[in-house]
Amino acid sequence: xxxxxxxxxxxxxxxxxxxxxxxxxxxxxxxxxxxxxxxxxxxxxxxxxxxxxxxxxxxxxxxxxxxxxxxxxxxxxxxxxxxxxxxxxxxxxxxxxxxxxxxxxxxxxxxxxxxxxxxxxxxxxxxxxxxxxxxxxxxxxxxxxxxxxxxxxxxxxxxxxxxxxxxxxxxxxxxxxxxxxxxxxxxxxxxxxxxxxxxxxxxxxxxxxxxxxxxxxxxxxxxxxxxxxxxxxxxxxxxxxxxxxxxxxxxxxxxxxxxxxxxxxxxxxxxxxxxxxxxxxxxxxxxxxxxxxxxxxxxxxxxxxxxxxxxxxxxxxxxxxxxxxxxxxxxxxxxxxxxxxxxxxxxxxxxxxxxxxxxxxxxxxxxxxxxxxxxxxxxxxxxxxxxxxxxxxxxxxxxxxxxxxxxxxxxxxxxxxxxxxxxxxxxxxxxxxxxxxxxxxxxxxxxxxxxxxxxxxxxxxx
Amino acid sequence: xxxxxxxxxxxxxxxxxxxxxxxxxxxxxxxxxxxxxxxxxxxxxxxxxxxxxxxxxxxxxxxxxxxxxxxxxxxxxxxxxxxxxxxxxxxxxxxxxxxxxxxxxxxxxxxxxxxxxxxxxxxxxxxxxxxxxxxxxxxxxxxxxxxxxxxxxxxxxxxxxxxxxxxxxxxxxxxxxxxxxxxxxxxxxxxxxxxxxxxxxxxxxxxxxxxxxxxxxxxxxxxxxxxxxxxxxxxxxxxxxxxxxxxxxxxxxxxxxxxxxxxxxxxxxxxxxxxxxxxxxxxxxxxxxxxxxxxxxxxxxxxxxxxxxxxxxxxxxxxxxxxxxxxxxxxxxxxxxxxxxxxxxxxxxxxxxxxxxxxxxxxxxxxxxxxxxxxx
Numbered sequence: 001x002x003x004x005x006x007x008x009x010x011x012x013x014x015x016x017x018x019x020x021x022x023x024x025x026x027x028x029x030x031x032x033x034x035x036x037x038x039x040x041x042x043x044x045x046x047x048x049x050x051x052x053x054x055x056x057x058x059x060x061x062x063x064x065x066x067x068x069x070x071x072x073x074x075x076x077x078x079x080x081x082x083x084x085x086x087x088x089x090x091x092x093x094x095x096x097x098x099x100x101x102x103x104x105x106x107x108x109x110x111x112x113x114x115x116x117x118x119x120x121x122x123x124x125x126x127x128x129x130x131x132x133x134x135x136x137x138x139x140x141x142x143x144x145x146x147x148x149x150x151x152x153x154x155x156x157x158x159x160x161x162x163x164x165x166x167x168x169x170x171x172x173x174x175x176x177x178x179x180x181x182x183x184x185x186x187x188x189x190x191x192x193x194x195x196x197x198x199x200x201x202x203x204x205x206x207x208x209x210x211x212x213x214x215x216x217x218x219x220x221x222x223x224x225x226x227x228x229x230x231x232x233x234x235x236x237x238x239x240x241x242x243x244x245x246x247x248x249x250x251x252x253x254x255x256x257x258x259x260x261x262x263x264x265x266x267x268x269x270x271x272x273x274x275x276x277x278x279x280x281x282x283x284x285x286x287x288x289x290x291x292x293x294x295x296x297x298x299x300x301x302x303x304x305x306x307x308x309x310x311x312x313x314x315x316x317x318x319x320x321x322x323x324x325x326x327x328x329x330x331x332x333x334x335x336x337x338x339x340x341x342x343x344x345x346x347x348x349x350x351x352x353x354x355x356x357x358x359x360x361x362x363x364x365x366x367x368x369x370x371x372x373x374x375x376x377x378x379x380x381x382x383x384x385x386x387x388x389x390x391x392x393x394x395x396x397x398x399x400x401x402x403x404x405x406x407x408x409x410x411x412x413x414x415x416x417x418x419x420x421x422x423x424x425x426x427x428x429x430x431x432x433x434x435x436x437x438x439x440x441x442x443x444x445x446x447x448x449x450x451x452x453x454x455x456x457x458x459x460x461x462x
Numbered sequence: 463x464x465x466x467x468x469x470x471x472x473x474x475x476x477x478x479x480x481x482x483x484x485x486x487x488x489x490x491x492x493x494x495x496x497x498x499x500x501x502x503x504x505x506x507x508x509x510x511x512x513x514x515x516x517x518x519x520x521x522x523x524x525x526x527x528x529x530x531x532x533x534x535x536x537x538x539x540x541x542x543x544x545x546x547x548x549x550x551x552x553x554x555x556x557x558x559x560x561x562x563x564x565x566x567x568x569x570x571x572x573x574x575x576x577x578x579x580x581x582x583x584x585x586x587x588x589x590x591x592x593x594x595x596x597x598x599x600x601x602x603x604x605x606x607x608x609x610x611x612x613x614x615x616x617x618x619x620x621x622x623x624x625x626x627x628x629x630x631x632x633x634x635x636x637x638x639x640x641x642x643x644x645x646x647x648x649x650x651x652x653x654x655x656x657x658x659x660x661x662x663x664x665x666x667x668x669x670x671x672x673x674x675x676x677x678x679x680x681x682x683x684x685x686x687x688x689x690x691x692x693x694x695x696x697x698x699x700x701x702x703x704x705x706x707x708x709x710x711x712x713x714x715x716x717x718x719x720x721x722x723x724x725x726x727x728x729x730x731x732x733x734x735x736x737x738x739x740x741x742x743x744x745x746x747x748x749x750x751x752x753x754x755x756x757x758x759x760x761x762x763x764x765x766x767x768x769x770x771x772x773x774x775x776x777x778x779x780x781x782x783x784x785x786x787x788x789x790x791x792x793x794x795x796x797x798x799x800x801x802x803x804x805x806x807x808x809x810x811x812x813x814x815x816x817x818x819x820x821x822x823x824x825x826x827x828x829x830x831x832x833x834x835x836x837x838x
Contacts, residue, residue, distance in 0.1 A: 455748035
């Protein structure tokens, strides 16, 4: 594939698809690369098949709304590469992709990173035991395989995605044994102050209230912290302590955990774009201008990858980025691009109005972002928070140095899971800010490839 | 004596700087190490950590053999075995022409009186490296060679140096070196240090430091790339190199596979970073797949590159500046400095403390590179 695209979009979720549709309408040559077999992203995963099978009704009206966007994307004329993994990006812009065992390199004048969110890693004692999985992973099984756990599940965590999953699971005939609600109770009072502004997203609020109402009848333990998964070779029980210092335990073979989602910034990090620390969402976000452009000219981020905002905000951000790319490419004047972006900007602002409320309500507790010493942080290399803390206390202030000393982040997950937690521990230990501390350097491959696949790159054409 | 006065200032907190500092401090001298980033940031931390005498240039062979003895007792020097294992190194031949090349090599060093390199046939090679593709015909073996763990080695040298009284300042890059009343004043981004002796162990940036004291020593930059994989079951003991290919391949204690061999990435000395050239590293992966078909499906975990200096004759500079009294250079290891770490520091200590060495380093003096430039 030797052609150079005007816009190369990484990710076919709400942001990527909306951007592609708009960019095509503006006359750009567009390619969209996505890991999944069909467009939709996480939120509308497998929506075409689910719609065809009549399963989408159980997954809610928002899910069904995605079908229209997917259809528009399919007919937009963008080159769509499904089941394709991006394993390296280079300035210029060259994007290294893998499709099966086929390796190739795409080039583009502008790049849009629309890779969305990832679940916040939730390290706690015992989290690596079989039987413990994330709500997000369970949701993928539900959406793409219609898989419902055959026993009632315990869920520990908080956040909109957790509530959504409970609703989807119940609709699909699953059962919830109980919920260990880890939201910090004091946050509820703080959140009240954001209620008024959240009313701009009144329909989202209504949706949330509907989700919460479905919890009726399910045992909920509030103010849970100090969670510990216990078991010999697999999960047998979950122990916890509440904010009121009450110890509790439940017997279960399945525990689903969730502490919210954070931007997946692996690609923008690999390109060395600037990132800021979002204290409320407790995550790094790429620094973006009004078009969604990063500190590196020509590289844009839209959707949850630029800060958690949900599907509606993502779709609008995708459109805005499309106008931004057309502007950078000289296809639109600044005025024309600004006029075009006005409507999606209003839409986005309205969709984001509920965020301060949600972010405050579900702000991750410190235990999650900087766990206690005995907790394993890097599961690939089995490195505990204590080991990282000790390295920082011994004077290592750069996450790369801590990585070299401890091996934290050297495993096959490439530090995606443990990187931010390690940096948080270093920052706290040394009393430095997260921006000062930074993250360890991202090395290729950004996604695992085999030795033979890497070897095959030598034969590929650019 | 103020807190900024030392007997020796060492510029560069890589393994060679740490080793020099350790040896000098053990002779009772006060030493400060000035490191611009953090200890082991560049070549030391990016090293494949091969402990290899096999194939060494005669100019550095005596030192390399002494270093090998030191590696076999490395815990005596730094209190830790540094993850060193003596599983041997082999250099394979895949054709008659390559066998002849290896035979000539063995004859060369036997002519110099060395017997450590041993030519083995296909049967012995298969016994040593069962996973190797069957077309490989013969090899040179050095059974007492091996490999270590670079990060453990950095930690061990750092701790030993600090235990010996060495002061290490990280985050202090040297910006100027001036003569002041018969001593050297070394200014960093943050402070200034004064000493009669300054060791230039600045790796990829050593030519810039040398220029600060008036030594014009031409150096290139080496940006050797490495591949590390996920962990797999142990199947490989020795480090494998090849007569006809750019390759170094080993399995670490952790079970990961490490692929090096000198394929070059893209250096950026000013930004103090390097970028991997993926098309180039793909060639290394292909070599591994051809020689070890069993690893084709092993997942690559990371690819990286390190920065260091390379000389025109591929052997290092270890010795005093030819014109600036009190300056001692130790750099330019050209992609094979790790094994020399324990001994190079001892040589530097010889010069720093006694002004001379009995070790064989005549061919490693800076003059040889500077004369060439004058003639050019």
